[in-house]
Amino acid sequence: MRVPVRWVLWDVKDTLLKVRRSVGEQYCREAQRAGLQLSPVQVETAFRQAYKQKSKLLPNYGRAQGMDSQVWWTGLVRDTFGQCGVHDLALLDRLANNLYHNFCGPENWEVFSDSTGTLKSCTALGLKQGVVSNFDRRLEGILRGCGLLTHFSFLVTSEDAGVAKPDPAIFSQALEQCGVPASSVVHVGDHYVKDYLTSRSLGIRGYLLNRQDGQTHADIPPEHILKSLDELPARLQQDTD
Known part of the structure; x- marks a missing residue:
């Protein structure tokens, strides 16, 4: 029986926002x-x-x-x-x-047009959300200023964690804060190795965001690829029931 999703973890730069x-x-x-x-x-x-x-x-x-x-x-x-x-x-x-x-x-930062609505939809599905990012300690202030901080229960930055993606240890720290098995956690990011492969190596349900429809990877099932964050809530709804 498939374990229901309880948490969504997010990459930030080039996933939820970008430099202006x-x-x-x-x-x-x-x-x-x-x-x-x-x-x-x-x-x-x-x-x-x-x-x-x-x-x-x-x-x-x-x-x-x-x-x-x-x-x-x-x-x-x-x-x-x-x-x-x-x-x-x-x-x-x-x-x-x-x-x-x-x-x-x-x-100096711009929120992608599909970010806020998707974060709200995840909350409406009863999911908790956190961040796993190769960012420094300014991230909290940036997310607050961009109106995104309230969506997250915690932030794990590589500066504070002492390790950076693709080291799986940063995801392990996030999983400790989630307090649920990796199989109940989803991660969304734009980098094939740092986000998709590393999260999947721990049993997290990784999704690869591919906004530009650029390089494809034959080893990724199509259902693991998002061309827009707008596609995520419907896929998660199937996994939360």
């Missing part, structure tokens, strides 16, 4: 306030390179090296603008501080 403008554009807007004229394309390229390097050397905001996310992001902003010819340390620190706090609120 490209990183290059948003970094350049802040630089412009400081009197700098930079190319968004150049800054975006520099950011991606710096992010890749820092994530490899100091994964998960440098938690294992005793760092916190603000220190980690400050270093990333310095590296990004440094590649673009900005070397004034005081200016770099000011840019980093401003950008860190700019991304704390809703002005």
